Amino acid sequence: MHPVTPVRTYVLIWLTLTILTFVTFYVSTINLGEWNIVVALAIAGFKMSLVIWFFMHVRTDNPLTKLFVFAGFFWIGILLVMTLGDYFSRSWMPLGKFW
Amino acid sequence: MADTHAVATEHSSPHLRHHFDDMHQQFDSATFGMWVFLLTEIMFFGGMFGAYTVYRSMYPEAFAATSNFMNPAFGAANTAVLIVSSLTMALAVRAAHLGQQKVLQIMLVLTMIFGAAFLVIKGFEYHEHWVDGKVPLFPGHWMWDGPLAPPQFAHQAQILFCFYFFMTGFHALHMIVGLGIMTTILVMARKGTFGPDYYTPVEVSGLYWHFVDIVWIFLFPLLYLIGHTKNLV
Amino acid sequence: MSTAIQEPEVQETPNYLNAEYGWKSWLFTKDHKRIAVLYLISISIMFALGGVFAMLIRLELLTPAGDLFNSDTYNKIFTMHGVTMIFFFLIPSIPATLGNFLVPMMIGAKDLAFPRINLLSWYIYVVGALFALAAIVMGGVDTGWTFYTPFSTTYSNTFVITAAVGVFISGFSSITTGLNFIVTVHKMRAPGMTWGRLPLFVWANYATSLIQVLGTPVVAITLALVGLERAFHIGIFDPAIGGDPILFQHMFWFYSHPAVYIMILPGMGVISELVTCFSRKGVFGYSFIAGSSLGIAIIGFLVWGHHMFVTGMSMYAGLYFSLLTMLVAVPSAIKVFNWTATMFRGSISYETPMLYAFGFIGLFTIGGLTGLFLGTLGLDVHLTDTYFVVAHFHYVMVGGMVVAYLGGLHFWWPKITGKMYPEGWGKFSALLVFAGFNLTFFPQFIAGYLGQPRRYHAYAPEFQVLNVMSTAGASVLGLGFIIPLIYLLWSLKYGKPAGNNPWGAKGLEWTTQSPPETFNFPTTPIVTEEAYAYAKHEEAHVG
Numbered sequence: 001m002h003p004v005t006p007v008r009t010y011v012l013i014w015l016t017l018t019i020l021t022f023v024t025f026y027v028s029t030i031n032l033g034e035w036n037i038v039v040a041l042a043i044a045g046f047k048m049s050l051v052i053w054f055f056m057h058v059r060t061d062n063p064l065t066k067l068f069v070f071a072g073f074f075w076i077g078i079l080l081v082m083t084l085g086d087y088f089s090r091s092w093m094p095l096g097k098f099w
Numbered sequence: 100m101a102d103t104h105a106v107a108t109e110h111s112s113p114h115l116r117h118h119f120d121d122m123h124q125q126f127d128s129a130t131f132g133m134w135v136f137l138l139t140e141i142m143f144f145g146g147m148f149g150a151y152t153v154y155r156s157m158y159p160e161a162f163a164a165t166s167n168f169m170n171p172a173f174g175a176a177n178t179a180v181l182i183v184s185s186l187t188m189a190l191a192v193r194a195a196h197l198g199q200q201k202v203l204q205i206m207l208v209l210t211m212i213f214g215a216a217f218l219v220i221k222g223f224e225y226h227e228h229w230v231d232g233k234v235p236l237f238p239g240h241w242m243w244d245g246p247l248a249p250p251q252f253a254h255q256a257q258i259l260f261c262f263y264f265f266m267t268g269f270h271a272l273h274m275i276v277g278l279g280i281m282t283t284i285l286v287m288a289r290k291g292t293f294g295p296d297y298y299t300p301v302e303v304s305g306l307y308w309h310f311v312d313i314v315w316i317f318l319f320p321l322l323y324l325i326g327h328t329k330n331l332v
Numbered sequence: 333m334s335t336a337i338q339e340p341e342v343q344e345t346p347n348y349l350n351a352e353y354g355w356k357s358w359l360f361t362k363d364h365k366r367i368a369v370l371y372l373i374s375i376s377i378m379f380a381l382g383g384v385f386a387m388l389i390r391l392e393l394l395t396p397a398g399d400l401f402n403s404d405t406y407n408k409i410f411t412m413h414g415v416t417m418i419f420f421f422l423i424p425s426i427p428a429t430l431g432n433f434l435v436p437m438m439i440g441a442k443d444l445a446f447p448r449i450n451l452l453s454w455y456i457y458v459v460g461a462l463f464a465l466a467a468i469v470m471g472g473v474d475t476g477w478t479f480y481t482p483f484s485t486t487y488s489n490t491f492v493i494t495a496a497v498g499v500f501i502s503g504f505s506s507i508t509t510g511l512n513f514i515v516t517v518h519k520m521r522a523p524g525m526t527w528g529r530l531p532l533f534v535w536a537n538y539a540t541s542l543i544q545v546l547g548t549p550v551v552a553i554t555l556a557l558v559g560l561e562r563a564f565h566i567g568i569f570d571p572a573i574g575g576d577p578i579l580f581q582h583m584f585w586f587y588s589h590p591a592v593y594i595m596i597l598p599g600m601g602v603i604s605e606l607v608t609c610f611s612r613k614g615v616f617g618y619s620f621i622a623g624s625s626l627g628i629a630i631i632g633f634l635v636w637g638h639h640m641f642v643t644g645m646s647m648y649a650g651l652y653f654s655l656l657t658m659l660v661a662v663p664s665a666i667k668v669f670n671w672t673a674t675m676f677r678g679s680i681s682y683e684t685p686m687l688y689a690f691g692f693i694g695l696f697t698i699g700g701l702t703g704l705f706l707g708t709l710g711l712d713v714h715l716t717d718t719y720f721v722v723a724h725f726h727y728v729m730v731g732g733m734v735v736a737y738l739g740g741l742h743f744w745w746p747k748i749t750g751k752m753y754p755e756g757w758g759k760f761s762a763l764l765v766f767a768g769f770n771l772t773f774f775p776q777f778i779a780g781y782l783g784q785p786r787r788y789h790a791y792a793p794e795f796q797v798l799n800v801m802s803t804a805g806a807s808v809l810g811l812g813f814i815i816p817l818i819y820l821l822w823s824l825k826y827g828k829p830a831g832n833n834p835w836g837a838k839g840l841e842w843t844t845q846s847p848p849e850t851f852n853f854p855t856t857p858i859v860t861e862e863a864y865a866y867a868k869h870e871e872a873h874v875g
Contacts, residue, residue: 002196004193004196004197005189005193007190007193010186010189010190010193011186013186014182014183014185014186017182017185018179018182018183021175021178021179021182021319024319024320024324025171025175025324028171028320028324036324037320040320040321040324041317041320041321043320044316044317044319044320047316048313048316048317051185051309051312051313051316052309052313054189055185055186055188055189055305055309056305056306056309056310057302061130064131064518065130065131065134068131068134068135068138069134071138071546072137072138072141072142072546073141075138075141075142075546075633076141076142076145076146076148076149078633078634079142079145079146079149079550079583079586080145080148080149080152082634082637082649082652083149083153083579083582083583083586084152084153084156085646085648085649085652086578086582086637086645086646086649087153087156087157087646088156089646089648089649090645090646092646092648093646093647093648117442117443117851118441118442118443118444118445118447118520118851119520120856124519124520127519128445128446128515128519128520131515131518131519132445132446132511132512132515135511135514135515135545136511138545138546139507139511139545139546139548139549140549142546142547142548142549142550143549143550143552143553144553145550146549146550146552146553146554146583146586147553147557149583150557150568150579150583153576153579154576154579157576158574235564235566236560236564236566237564254567254573254574255574257566257567257573257574258566258567258568258573258574258575261560261564261566261568262568265557265560
């Protein structure tokens with residue numbers, strides 16, 4: 001069983017998440033070109049980490065659970081990276097570009 | 100080492116399943132099992148996100164055009180609602196762990212209210228798309244015309260809107276299932292089932308709920324915000 | 333037969349089979365052993381159905397002309413053969429039957445971690461199978477088991493959605509089984525059963541479960557998208573309206589390649605158990621075999637593009653997929669070397685299970701090596717979509733997996749049923765399977781190399797001799813499968829009572845009665861010795 005997290009911690013995390021949501025929204029109204037998506041996804045990734053670490057108790061979990069959580073994201077990464085690798089490397093071929 | 104039967108009678112909870120040695124093993128197995136299940140959910144949603152990413156990188160201008168018809172205010176409201184529901188869910192699990200029956204029930208009800216609010220807002224959103232003719236799945240409700248809808252992107256926009264509905268649709272389906280799970284947990288809580296020695300179902304349901312929240316945390320920027328600056332509506 | 337006098341000898345000791353009677357005690361059971369038996373019956377039915385489709389294929393291919401069926405019907409036959417065999421037989425086979433039965437026993441547990449979810453997984457399987465059967469009965473599917481788009485989404489006039497729903501549902505059966513095994517192996521090992529003492533069968537099923545959990549959801553969403561596209565007439569994978577069929581293939585093969593490792597890894601686990609027992613010798617290189625199971629599971633996820641070399645995929649992607657394909661052969665080779673080294677200077681006996689193990693090692697090696705030919709970019713351009721591919725995967729799946737399954741079934745039959753099968757018939761069938769299999773599929777390597785394409789109901793006349801040999805072999809192979817069905821069922825009533833450990837094998841499952849009691853062990857065992865701790869110079873047991 002997990003040690004009990006104080007209410008204060010949960011409320012602070014919630015506040016952080018809410019503030020970050022506003023930040024994401026605000027940044028999206030500024031034109032940063034290619035970096036808009038990077039910033040938005042980076043903030044989303046950070047929010048996700050907060051939920052996983054605190055709300056889902058991974059902070060106090062055993063290493064096995066942490067390994068499996070990491071593995072899940074790593075695996076979807078395999079699908080994304082290797083599939084997108086195909087599409088992005090097509091332009092390196094003489095007749096390759098798809099679109 | 101003492102044989103299993105002796106160990107079982109020492110701290111035998113009425114909730115201990117026969118094939119487990121003790122409540123600790125049972126709790127550990129249940130939470131680990133839920134994480135393995137969430138792993139499959141990561142791969143399920145991830146597959147969809149991957150396909151969507153491929154098409155977005157193929158058709159950036161079409162995507163920018165479709166983002167004119169998304170309402171970021173709805174999206175942001177939904178994000179805020181879900182984040183609060185995660186807070187109340189975490190507090191519910193905490194209350195169950197501490198045996199605080201009243202707090203547990205209040206937090207569960209609040210979580211469900213916020214979850215339902217999410218679905219209501221989603222409903223409004225879908226209705227808007229239906230009326231606007233932005234639902235590619237049904238003939239008569241897909242109309243790609245007007246100044247913000249360049250005709251050369253009609254097919255690509257249709258694909259991207261399909262993904263919008265599939266991704267938010269599967270997510271909403273998971274929310275509905277989540278509400279069903281919460282109802283069951285609430286009924287069990289009202290019977291006084293949970294306490295410091297047994298709150299596994301609450302913990303495990305909490306994990307599921309937080310995961311559904313996380314999917315939305317990614318859906319919001321991907322579907323509503325990117326390209327938002329190009330044609331601010 | 334005076335049963336009245338014989339009755340006291342027949343096992344009246346309480347066991348999981350006689351603990352309760354009645355259909356409710358079976359259909360609502362939580363006992364992993366009963367669920368294994370339920371699965372055994374279901375997948376045997378699907379295997380028989382897949383076999384019927386195989387016979388129809390081989391009958392058509394006796395003559396070069398497409399004279400038995402028209403091409404549309406033939407397309408449906410090979411599609412249903414593939415769908416039934418892959419999704420409803422091979423993928424569940426060993427994990428759901430032998431795995432379900434043995435994994436808890438081998439680790440000293442009373443049951444799997446989630447018994448009710450285990451039962452649910454069987455029900456899910458049955459519902460999925462019913463959808464597949466519905467698709468067959470309504471008229472079949474003709475897309476190939478690979479459901480390539482846009483044919484499957486737009487142009488096929490068959491029951492694609494029904495079949496896709498069936499596969500989608502059965503995928504959840506696979507996922508829940510895998511989930512159950514992973515949690516069980518992590519959390520429920522008996523005292524003293526460390527990871528380093530786990531039977532290699534458990535390691536194999538654990539690695540398989542990882543693949544099931546990580547891969548199956550992707551094919552689920554892929555088939556869901558195909559179904560949605562077909563139902564709503566939208567163009568996700570249809571190039572005419574901006575969709576990409578290659579994306580479908582990426583997503584489909586991301587699962588379907590690791591799926592072949594779901595199919596073979598449990599078989600390799602069985603072979604490890606058979607080889608060590610019938611050589612009376614501990615496995616050579618235990619940690620390498622265990623590690624190679626994990627290696628196959630992980631690297632197996634990185635090679636899916638080798639199914640797509642000629643599709644228009646980037647050549648650079650082709651390069652890295654080909655390189656990684658070479659790499660994934662290494663852990664499999666390690667196993668073959670280690671099994672051979674286990675047998676070296678062992679005290680080998682030739683019971684039926686060991687005959688199957690020998691068959692596996694030879695046939696899987698051929699299948700695996702021909703996979704390397706196909707994984708080589710240049711060669712694949714010539715060989716892809718020919719009968720060379722068909723021969724390759726049948727060597728690994730039938731010559732490998734089905735042979736391992738039969739070997740395991742024979743090995744553990746005494747434990748599961750408490751009865752011995754007739755050894756003479758067992759050996760005879762094993763030899764029939766080996767002979768029939770090679771006659772069926774070796775000519776297909778040649779035909780494919782010479783250019784006979786797959787999935788065609790007609791072929792050029794110069795290939796006829798090879799095809800006739802193949803069909804003849806298929807008849808022998810079919811006989812080799814039917815005979816065990818008969819004598820195994822016969823043995824349930826008339827077989828010799830088996831006793832706890834007819835093979836003299838090591839392993840916790842052999843320390844209990846046959847059939848086991850409902851909760852497996854009277855008290856939780858405590859493990860003190862390494863796996864496969866056969867004494868040196870142990871005499872060969874009396875068969």
